[in-house]
Amino acid sequence: MTVVETLLVFVVAPLAVYVLFWALTYLPGGRKRQGVVYKPGQPWDHEPVWYEPQPRNAPAHAAGEGDTQAVGSSLYGETASISSGHGASGDGTGVLTSGSGSGSGSSTVGSSVIAGTRGATAASADGPAPAPGGPLGGARGTW
Amino acid sequence: MTRVLDAEPHDSGTDVTAPNRADEGYDTIFSYRELARLDEALTMSSRETGLRFTLYIGDLGPKTRIRAEELHARGGDPADSVLLAISPGQRVIEVVTGASAARRLPDRACALAVLSMTNSFSSGDLVGGIVNGLRQLSDQAGHPRGARTH
Numbered sequence: 268m269t270v271v272e273t274l275l276v277f278v279v280a281p282l283a284v285y286v287l288f289w290a291l292t293y294l295p296g297g298r299k300r301q302g303v304v305y306k307p308g309q310p311w312d313h314e315p316v317w318y319e320p321q322p323r324n325a326p327a328h329a330a331g332e333g334d335t336q337a338v339g340s341s342l343y344g345e346t347a348s349i350s351s352g353h354g355a356s357g358d359g360t361g362v363l364t365s366g367s368g369s370g371s372g373s374s375t376v377g378s379s380v381i382a383g384t385r386g387a388t389a390a391s392a393d394g395p396a397p398a399p400g401g402p403l404g405g406a407r408g409t410w
Numbered sequence: 411m412t413r414v415l416d417a418e419p420h421d422s423g424t425d426v427t428a429p430n431r432a433d434e435g436y437d438t439i440f441s442y443r444e445l446a447r448l449d450e451a452l453t454m455s456s457r458e459t460g461l462r463f464t465l466y467i468g469d470l471g472p473k474t475r476i477r478a479e480e481l482h483a484r485g486g487d488p489a490d491s492v493l494l495a496i497s498p499g500q501r502v503i504e505v506v507t508g509a510s511a512a513r514r515l516p517d518r519a520c521a522l523a524v525l526s527m528t529n530s531f532s533s534g535d536l537v538g539g540i541v542n543g544l545r546q547l548s549d550q551a552g553h554p555r556g557a558r559t560h
Contacts, residue, residue: 301441305536311499313439315468317481318448320456403479404512405505406520410528 307410439467444537451541460554461511462491463544467536470497470504478504492547498536503527511551519550 268276303313440448448465456463464485470477478495485491489508492515496503505520523546530539 302438302444303440304534305498306534307498307501307532309499311469311497313468315466316439317485318452318465318467319485320452320463321449323457402509402512403482404507404515404517404520405478406517406524407475407505408503408521408524408528410501410503410532 451544455544455548459548459551464493466495474502478506482506514551523547
């Protein structure tokens with residue numbers, strides 16, 4: 268192995284690899300990023316968007332299974348499962364009130380009972396109820 | 411001689427096809443990959459829990475809580491829905507849970523999810539924070555009673 272070959276193999280080839288990766292990393296014109304890059308503190312002058320979960324489409328489950336027959340009550344036919352969830356949650360409040368009657372304060376128990384009965388009536392009355400069904404919860408955060 | 415080609419952009423979509431076109435005139439906040447992540451997170455957390463998670467990103471006005479609650483009431487089925495309202499310009503996130511959703515998602519759990527989300531947001535990762543927050547919220551809510559998910 269001559270000196271030239273040694274230099275080629277041990278110096279030029281590794282350098283070529285380094286240079287290749289450097290160029291792929293830092294040279295512009297690579298993958299273009301779509302969308303905005305959010306930096307905290309920059310103004311946000313985009314249209315408000317509201318993302319919803321995809322509707323559970325009709326062929327995914329059988330037609331009779333927990334499905335409302337009220338055609339047109341909802342755009343997606345998704346309210347069937349949700350209104351059956353109302354009944355289940357109404358049962359859940361009964362369990363919860365009987366369980367937490369000994370532990371927590373009576374005011375929270377009373378509010379949950381009220382919310383449960385309201386939810387049940389909203390579920391029994393057909394059609395989407397625009398009125399809020401009780402106290403709202405949640406949290407707030409800033410960064 | 412060359413002259414400036416004076417052409418106005420026009421949309422050739424009809425009344426039927428125009429709402430389906432995603433290539434023109436829409437604000438691309440997120441890339442397709444990020445949109446896919448958001449979509450999967452929203453859809454899967456909603457299906458697992460039976461609650462309805464929606465995500466609003468935009469300005470919330472001076473009274474952020476009131477505006478978020480208005481939005482929450484405007485969406486379908488407010489009692490069972492959970493709204494994540496994020497205003498990146500104001501650096502505010504509001505989580506609004508409906509009456510029956512709040513029973514499965516107590517405020518303390520929401521605050522914990524909000525904390526992890528704001529942690530990601532402050533480092534500039536909107537989508538990652540949202541996805542992790544949704545994961546945390548849906549883990550807390552669990553499966554609905556009587557649902558067979560597997």
